Amino acid sequence: MQTDLIVKSSDRQYPQLTVNEYVCMQAAKHCQLDVPETYLSDDHAIFVIERFDKPNGIAFGFEDFTTLMGRPNTSDGKYIGSYESLLKATKIYTNDHKQVEKIYQYIVFNCLIGNGDAHLKNFALQYPADHSRVFVSPIFDVTHTLIYPTINNKMALKMGTDKAFPDHSALLKLASPEGIKIRNAATIIEHLADGIAEYLAQSNEVNLVYGLKESILANLRNCAVKHPIKPVFRHSKKRKFDTRVDGTET
DSSP states (O other), X not given: OOSSEEEEEOXXXXXXXXXXXXXXXXXXXXXXXXXXXXXXXXTSOEEEEEOSXXXXXXXXXXXXXXXXXXXXXXXXXXXXXXXXHHHHHHHHHHOOHHHHHXXXXXXXXXXXXXXXXXXXXXXXXXXXXXXXXXXXXXXXXXXXXXXXXXXXXXXXXXXXTEEEOOOHHHHHHHTOSTTTOOTTHHHXXXXXXXXXXHHHHHOSGGGGXXXXXXXXXXXXXXXXXXXXXXXXXXXXXXXXXXBOTTSOBO
């Protein structure tokens, strides 16, 4: 029995969700975020992620922000709150500006990649048994939700006054409050946007899901880039197959 792996299978409600998550996690890795190792089965039906709560076999404490922020343990509890409060809570629990910046990078990445399900349970802190340090966990559970017609086009948490996906100025504003001010926010946004575009240009897996690349790129253009994304050109290789989000092949 493999206890160091988390295995996810395909979902009929969300076709090719395994490929979607693999693509988003590989994009995060390309952007040099802290990402656990991930794998996709040859038939694309299984997505595997290495557990990161037991590095080198040593168990670390793991607390998601639903618990840390005292939200109710209900299906709706993880959607109560804002990304501003997530940053503030990270500052309180870690007292480390680098960890606050790390959470900010995760929030920006989720916005740029088009993940409307980046709720409180998808952000977490870890710590060793002696509590000598508290740090932000690797990024996890990232998908591009905007491609699925049954999911609304809102974010999981508020940014500012509502759950609309932000523009560039809103992401800069998120980084501006005293106490959590992130001075290189504009550089972070540009780096992540360019990194996502670069990865999509070289990825074969993104082409397995009909319209996934186009949907992510459309969100990049509409969501949070002040300047045009750097163009990245690549010859299209012949694909084994295309699968639309309705599950049919082309």
